[in-house]
Amino acid sequence: xxxxxxxxxxxxxxxxxxxxxxxxxxxxxxxxxxxxxxxxxxxxxxxxxxxxxxxxxxxxxxxxxxxxxxxxxxxxxxxxxxxxxxxxxxxxxxxxxxxxxxxxxxxxxxxxxxxxxxxxxxxxxxxxxxxxxxxxxxxxxxxxxxxxxxxxxxxxxxxxxxxxxxxxxxxxxxxxxxx
Amino acid sequence: xxxxxxxxxxxxxxxxxxxxxxxxxxxxxxxxxxxxxxxxxxxxxxxxxxxxxxxxxxxxxxxxxxxxxxxxxxxxxxxxxxxxxxxxxxxxxxxxxxxxxxxxxxxxxxxxxxxxxxxxxxxxxxxxxxxxxxxxxxxxxxxxxxxxxxxxxxxxxxxxxxxxxxxxxxxxxxxxxxxxxxxxxxxxxxxxxxxxxxxxxxxxxxxxxxxxxxxxxxxxxxxxxxxxxxxxxxxxxxxxxxxxxxxxxxxxxxxxxxxxxxxxxxxxxxxxxxxxxxxxxxxxxxxxxxxxxxxxxxxxxxxxxxxxxxxxxxxxxxxxxxxxxxxxxxxxxxxxxxxxxxxxxxxxxxxxxxxxxxxxxxxxxxxxxxxxxxxxxxxxxxxxxxxxxxxxxxxxxxxxxxxxxxxxxxxxxxxxxxxxxxxxxxxxxxxxxxxxxxxxxxxxxxxxxxxxxxxxxxxxxxxxxxxxxxxxxxxxxxxxxxxxxxxxxxxxxxxxxxxxx
Numbered sequence: 001x002x003x004x005x006x007x008x009x010x011x012x013x014x015x016x017x018x019x020x021x022x023x024x025x026x027x028x029x030x031x032x033x034x035x036x037x038x039x040x041x042x043x044x045x046x047x048x049x050x051x052x053x054x055x056x057x058x059x060x061x062x063x064x065x066x067x068x069x070x071x072x073x074x075x076x077x078x079x080x081x082x083x084x085x086x087x088x089x090x091x092x093x094x095x096x097x098x099x100x101x102x103x104x105x106x107x108x109x110x111x112x113x114x115x116x117x118x119x120x121x122x123x124x125x126x127x128x129x130x131x132x133x134x135x136x137x138x139x140x141x142x143x144x145x146x147x148x149x150x151x152x153x154x155x156x157x158x159x160x161x162x163x164x165x166x167x168x169x170x171x172x173x174x175x176x177x178x179x
Numbered sequence: 180x181x182x183x184x185x186x187x188x189x190x191x192x193x194x195x196x197x198x199x200x201x202x203x204x205x206x207x208x209x210x211x212x213x214x215x216x217x218x219x220x221x222x223x224x225x226x227x228x229x230x231x232x233x234x235x236x237x238x239x240x241x242x243x244x245x246x247x248x249x250x251x252x253x254x255x256x257x258x259x260x261x262x263x264x265x266x267x268x269x270x271x272x273x274x275x276x277x278x279x280x281x282x283x284x285x286x287x288x289x290x291x292x293x294x295x296x297x298x299x300x301x302x303x304x305x306x307x308x309x310x311x312x313x314x315x316x317x318x319x320x321x322x323x324x325x326x327x328x329x330x331x332x333x334x335x336x337x338x339x340x341x342x343x344x345x346x347x348x349x350x351x352x353x354x355x356x357x358x359x360x361x362x363x364x365x366x367x368x369x370x371x372x373x374x375x376x377x378x379x380x381x382x383x384x385x386x387x388x389x390x391x392x393x394x395x396x397x398x399x400x401x402x403x404x405x406x407x408x409x410x411x412x413x414x415x416x417x418x419x420x421x422x423x424x425x426x427x428x429x430x431x432x433x434x435x436x437x438x439x440x441x442x443x444x445x446x447x448x449x450x451x452x453x454x455x456x457x458x459x460x461x462x463x464x465x466x467x468x469x470x471x472x473x474x475x476x477x478x479x480x481x482x483x484x485x486x487x488x489x490x491x492x493x494x495x496x497x498x499x500x501x502x503x504x505x506x507x508x509x510x511x512x513x514x515x516x517x518x519x520x521x522x523x524x525x526x527x528x529x530x531x532x533x534x535x536x537x538x539x540x541x542x543x544x545x546x547x548x549x550x551x552x553x554x555x556x557x558x559x560x561x562x563x564x565x566x567x568x569x570x571x572x573x574x575x576x577x578x579x580x581x582x583x584x585x586x587x588x589x590x591x592x593x594x595x596x597x598x599x600x601x602x603x604x605x606x607x608x609x610x611x612x613x614x615x616x617x618x619x620x621x622x623x624x625x626x627x628x629x630x631x632x633x634x635x636x637x638x639x640x641x642x643x644x645x646x647x648x649x650x651x652x653x654x655x656x657x658x659x660x661x662x663x664x665x666x667x668x669x670x671x672x673x674x675x676x677x678x679x680x
Contacts, residue, residue, distance in 0.1 A: 020608035027605060028349045035356045038371055042363075048638030050630045052363035052370055059356050066349040073345070098402035105398045105603065108575060109596045112394070115579040116592030128576055135575040138401065139568035150569055158576050166229055168584045 018077040025071025036060030104138035111135040123174035129155045188535025204241035205547045208248020213559045218265035220506045221392040222249035228581045235518035240540040247544045254291045267454040267486045274478030285418045291483040298436040298484035299545035302491030313499040317524035322631035327652035329625045332446040334656040338663035346610045354618025377590040384513045386594040389578040391612040394599030397571045428480035431461050435484030443489030446504040450489035457485035509620040
């Protein structure tokens, strides 16, 4: 949980990965354009009396421009840096981030989504069990059986902490189960 | 100095129930903060829902306690495990972990605790001295001044960001845009909600913070499958300093406190910069700079003091201007608002008990840290042994329950998943999460004051330059931006952050 990771691409002062610039730039362009186009549906108003769309349009356009600049920076680096800069990010001399952990990452995202979708319907206990099971599966050395054990343990622990000790008013059994 | 205020504060903070919640906060904060891979921001975000069971004063005191506990817990992890929970603790890890390897974990932890306590005490007095006059000055601020102040804050946070400046700028703008999601305050029109009623209230800040500092960080940690922290020592003894060591740390603690107090008020990375710069300062002043990185006790004392002093003085902009200089402060803004208090210059007059009670509880919290952590170190060390395979599902569970319980709104949970996934890739591609969070929190403030100022000035944007305070603030912002882009400063700035790698 760090704001500035010592091993983040740019921090070490070496050449930042050109591909990272292009990807980040593309995300910013997409968000900027999305917000700007979305803002057009709202009343823009005038500078004197700004409507709900005024600032989002302005900021969205700004973000898109910034994104283009970042991506452009990456493209320039790609051309100037030649072969060196186009290397796979994993091949650099510094401590590079490992490959994207697609499966574990997807499991974690799925775990949270499952919790959100089922917590009202199934209630806290079952939603929590499903979510922690999926999340535990993301562990590199965790077998499904071990994940079940972890999920059961964490579910009990969380119920004790949040329901028993903190008395949060969360439904233990959800609507779908008549709770 | 207004002693009556501080007396009122101590009276409030020392009420048994407030001492108790402070103790609870410090304990919980340390317990969660000591877990490897969970930094202060994630700790506060995860524990935030717990505090809402208490009345406003108690809940904010508890949050402050959690924050200090989390910071100290993070230092413990950094020293014993070389796994800093956040970047400011990364500096502590440099020499602290070396000390632990040499069997001097006790003195390292004692230095961290005592240095932090000293720095915290001094910085508490500074907050008490400087907050009231600043608050009364801020009362004269109109919308134009507030707008310029927010701009200045955002620009400084870019200047302090450690990576690419243009990416930090883009992250701020993205944060500002995400802050516009939800019902527009002036017109009541729901913006960017895709017709989902649950989003009318906007994206929840806790969800975004948990997404970026919890989920995204876990995925980042899973990049390195085999990197497991190994505890160098589970036996920590000699939790005190020899006379020689006391002599060695005196200067670094004093200088670290001064550096940290000054830099803590800066938005963005003030506390990170404080830890880094106090470390390089000591290295430069030292007669034997080679000892640094090999277990020099000064290298623990200085950044720990700076870090804690900065943690304290970062409350000044929050309490006087309502501006959070740090993601944790932004979480506190959320907590204030949920308790029905608008943080800003009015708090000191309208809620003197809360204002002074909070300040006094800083000191009480710091005292408790020393009393609690040194004797209980054995328990914290055992917590370090929790394997990551169990830890991260627990974080996912805590994050989901916490965010859901805030408003019983499943969308607050979905936002974690979506923002966490996008945030992971942006962080991987060299964008920092802190500017985004600051933009997100300050966005509504920026928009509201911009609109108001423009209505007052009848649509004339020159108002920001003709009002003297606003013009000064904008000039400062411009200077900060220029300074951070200038090649010479840029190199130096990079040097500050890479020197210790």
